[in-house]
Amino acid sequence: MDRRRFLMTSLGAAFAAPFAVGAQQASKVHRIGYLDLARASDGKSDLEAFTQRMRDLGYVEDRNISVDHRWAEGNRDRLPGLAAELVELKVDAIVTITTPAAQAAKAATATIPIVMAGAFEPVKLGLIASLARPGANVTGMTNSTGPEHVGKQFQFIKEAAPRVSRVAWLWNPMIEPETLGFRFAQDAVRTLGQTLISVEVTRPDTFDVDALTRSRPDALVITPNGVNWAHRHTILELATRNRLATMCGAKEWVVAGALMSYWADWLDLRRRAAAFVDKILKGAKPADLPVEQPTKFELVINMKTAKALGLTIPPSLLLRADQIIE
Numbered sequence: 001m002d003r004r005r006f007l008m009t010s011l012g013a014a015f016a017a018p019f020a021v022g023a024q025q026a027s028k029v030h031r032i033g034y035l036d037l038a039r040a041s042d043g044k045s046d047l048e049a050f051t052q053r054m055r056d057l058g059y060v061e062d063r064n065i066s067v068d069h070r071w072a073e074g075n076r077d078r079l080p081g082l083a084a085e086l087v088e089l090k091v092d093a094i095v096t097i098t099t100p101a102a103q104a105a106k107a108a109t110a111t112i113p114i115v116m117a118g119a120f121e122p123v124k125l126g127l128i129a130s131l132a133r134p135g136a137n138v139t140g141m142t143n144s145t146g147p148e149h150v151g152k153q154f155q156f157i158k159e160a161a162p163r164v165s166r167v168a169w170l171w172n173p174m175i176e177p178e179t180l181g182f183r184f185a186q187d188a189v190r191t192l193g194q195t196l197i198s199v200e201v202t203r204p205d206t207f208d209v210d211a212l213t214r215s216r217p218d219a220l221v222i223t224p225n226g227v228n229w230a231h232r233h234t235i236l237e238l239a240t241r242n243r244l245a246t247m248c249g250a251k252e253w254v255v256a257g258a259l260m261s262y263w264a265d266w267l268d269l270r271r272r273a274a275a276f277v278d279k280i281l282k283g284a285k286p287a288d289l290p291v292e293q294p295t296k297f298e299l300v301i302n303m304k305t306a307k308a309l310g311l312t313i314p315p316s317l318l319l320r321a322d323q324i325i326e
Contacts, residue, residue: 028064029062029063029064029065029066030059030064030065030066030092030093030281031065031066031068031089031090031091031092032065032066032067032068032091032092032093032094032095032277033067033068033070033086033089033091033093033094033095033105033112034047034050034067034068034069034070034094034095034097035070035079035082035083035086035094035095035096035097035101035104035105036069036070036071036072036096036097036098036101037071037072037074037076037079037097037098037100037101037225037226038071038072038073038074038098038226038229038230039071039073045252045267046097046117046266046267046270047067047069047270049267049268049270049271050095050117050270050271050273050274051067052271053270053271053272053274053275054274054277054278056274057274057275057278059278059281068086068089068091070082070083070085070086072101072226073204073226073230074204074226074227074229074230075204075226076100076174076175076226076227079100079101079103079104080104080107080108082104083101083104083105083107083108083109084108086105086108086112087108087109087112091112092112092113092280092281093112093113093114093115093277093280093281094109094112094113094114094115095115095117095140095273095277096114096115096116096117096119096140097117097118097270098118098119098225098226099118099119099120099121099122099125099175099176099177100175100226102114102116102119102122102127102138102140103125103127105138106127106137106138109137110136110137111137112137113137113138113139113280113285113286114137114138114139114140114286115139115140115273115276115277115280115286116138116139116140116141116142116273116291117140117141117269117270117272117273118141118142118143118264118266118269118270118273118294119140119141119142119143120142120143120144120177120180120181121142121144121177121180122138122142122144122291124180125176125177128291131290131291131292131293132290133287133288133290134286134287134289134290134291135287136286136287137286137287138286139276139286139287139289139290139291140273140276140291140292141269141272141273141276141291141292141293141294142291142292142293142294143263143264143266143269143294144293144294145263145264145294145297146184147184147187147188149262149263149297150181150184150185150188151184151187151188151191152262153188153221153247153262154167154185154188154189154192154194154221154247155188155192156247156260156262156299156317157219157221157245157247157260158192158194159314159316159317160245160259160260160301160306160311160313160314160317161218161219161245161309161311163218164194164218164219164245165193165194165195165218166194166195166197166215166216166217166218166219167189167194167195167196167197167217167218167219167220167221168197168198168199168212168215168217168219168220168221169182169185169196169197169198169199169221169223170199170201170212170220170221170222170223170228170235171198171199171200171201171223171225171228172200172201172202172223172225172227172228173200173202174202175225178223178225181223182198185221197215197217199211199212199215199217201225201227201228201231202227203227204226204227204230204231207231207234207235209234209238212238213238213242217244218244218245219244219245219246219247220235220239220244220245220246220247221246221247221248222235222246222247222248222249222253222258223249224248224249224250224263229252232253232256233256236253236256236257236258239258240257240305240308240309243309243310244309245259245260245309245311246258246259246260246305247259247260247261247262248260248261248263249261249262249263250263250266251266251298251300251323254300254301254302254305254325255302255325257302257305258302258305259301259302259305259306259309259311260299260300260301260302261298261299261300262297262298262299262300263297263298264294264296264297264298265294265296265297265298268294268295268296269294272292276289297322298322298323299320299321299322299323300321300322300323300324300325301313301317301318301321301323301324301325302325303324303325303326304325304326
């Protein structure tokens with residue numbers, strides 16, 4: 001081979017190599033697991049918020065990313081098996097929706113990166129070592145809002161329905177974070193001079209209506225867990241029939257007919273989780289990515305429900321609402 005041909009061949013190979021590497025990188029399809037305790041009311045809003053943000057970051061379904069979804073349909077006992085399925089698929093990362101989903105994923109793998117798209121008190125539950133340095137394979141978003149947030153829920157009830165004195169707290173004591181929330185609620189009612197009534201909801205297949213009606217509450221605070229969501233129609237029908245003001249932890253409840261919701265903006269948490277996945281796919285380690293806290297909160301009020309309950313929502317409360325459903 002003469003000198004000129006040798007140089008041309010070498011230069012051609014040198015220029016072609018980066019393009020070949022780029023083509024290989026472009027052709028890689030990242031596989032993401034998505035583990036949720038219960039579907040949203042439309043079955044997809046949480047997932048759409050996550051996947052839309054992934055698209056904004058350059059990830060297109062079936063081109064350079066695929067998402068394997070697993071929903072437990074409100075049954076926490078199914079989560080370990082679903083998490084194991086995602087591990088078997090050798091996904092590049094697992095996105096978890098709800099605290100129990102994060103716990104199930106962490107129990108299933110110590111190596112696959114896990115991104116929490118909202119988990120309550122992850123340090124106290126042992127999911128991470130600290131917010132600043134998670135320390136293992138789990139990072140993402142916490143939905144922890146602290147006792148002040150629970151206090152605001154009860155304050156908003158009092159503003160909307162000043163005569164309320166007995167508030168039922170619908171919760172699942174089998175879910176560790178809800179025991180902490182219950183303690184926050186006990187402190188909140190003492191400050192406002194209300195009485196807190198504990199109503200435990202633990203089974204997704206049945207709801208004890210008599211246990212709730214016997215307690216004679218004036219209002220309900222419904223914690224955002226999958227078991228309560230499974231019974232949403234029964235709970236809201238009972239509340240309407242007995243003219244009970246309802247405070248919930250997710251906007252979907254208000255759309256379904258509850259009076260109010262006040263919590264972290266859940267869809268914002270799902271969108272922000274996508275940024276963690278992006279960093280991990282680009283080589284970052286979960287242990288080095290600080291866990292972030294919610295910055296956006298939503299107060300949503302259903303005026304149709306307020307009218308049905310005979311309540312006049314004060315203008316001061318309406319002005320603070322992020323969304324009013326007519």
